[in-house]
Amino acid sequence: MSTEPKSIRQFIRPKTVNHSVFWQIAEDIPPRLNTVLTITSIALPFLIWWAVSSFAQIDAKFLPSPSQVIEAFGRLWNSGELQKDTIASLWRVGVGALFVALFSIPVGILMGSFASIRALLEPIFGLVRYMPAPAFIPLLILYLGIGEEPKIMLIFIGVFFFNSLMVMDTVKFVPKELIESTYILGGNKASALFQVIVPYVIPGILDACRINLAAAWQLVIVSELIAATEGLGRRISVAGRFLRTDEIFVGLIVIGVIGLSFDLFFQAMIRFSCKWASQKR
Helix, strand or coil: CCEEEEEEEHHHHCCCCCHHHHHHHCCCCCCCHHHHHHHHHHHHHHHHCCCCCHHHHCCCCCCCCCHHHHHHHHHHHHHCHHHHHHHHHHHHHHEEEEEHHHHHHHHHHHHHCCCCHHHHHHHHHHHHHCEEEEEEEHHHHHHCCHHHHHHHHHHHHHHHHHHHHHHHHHHHHHCHHHHHHHHHHCCCCHHHHHHHHHHHHHHHHHHHHHHHHHHHHHHHHHHHHCCCCCHHHHHHHHHHHHHCCHHHHHHHHHHHHHHHHHHHHHHHHHHCCCHHHHCCC
């Protein structure tokens, strides 16, 4: 009689059971199915948009067709306006997100690692994060003027507190056994912090930055709607004022494509720099 222990997976999901790969919980799907679903998620909304704009007889001022939006894209691109607006918005988001990362990541790690820091900062962070960031715009214009500073500061105010708390939550779930093992092996607080906690939470930090980058884009667009001479938000505002709906769609699609590109970039960073994290399941 064999005494070889059986793996837990044999008891949880016997090999004889053939479930649909689409509905498997916490399991990867075949690459082919992943590709099909990815293409479908992008192509289906555009197909619906084309069908509605082509056959529903809706005025182009309310819903332009894809061909009209492509034509508007070409017009803005050839004039150079689209490039200038995109670069301006990218610069503001990039600088704002950089400042957020430089300050929120250390603060979040300290809050998650030390209960004393968490007790000191979490109440005020919890209070400020419920204040809508756009409500600070009049004060930012009053204190900083109408240049680039209030736009970047708006991103900082709107993203810093959320990112800090998300990093804190990631650190709080580091297994205590890992920290205790560090002390048992002769380590100190510094080695537990920099050699155990920080490497363990890198995937969570990158994921928090990836998620909160969307908030940075929303805030920069809001700031450009109010006071800006260039930027995608200003482009959308001006187009709306003159009922150039096709240009509004161009701005929205450009923002979406840029956001998706950043999202895929962060996912690639997690996949290639933290391979161990994707194998934890």
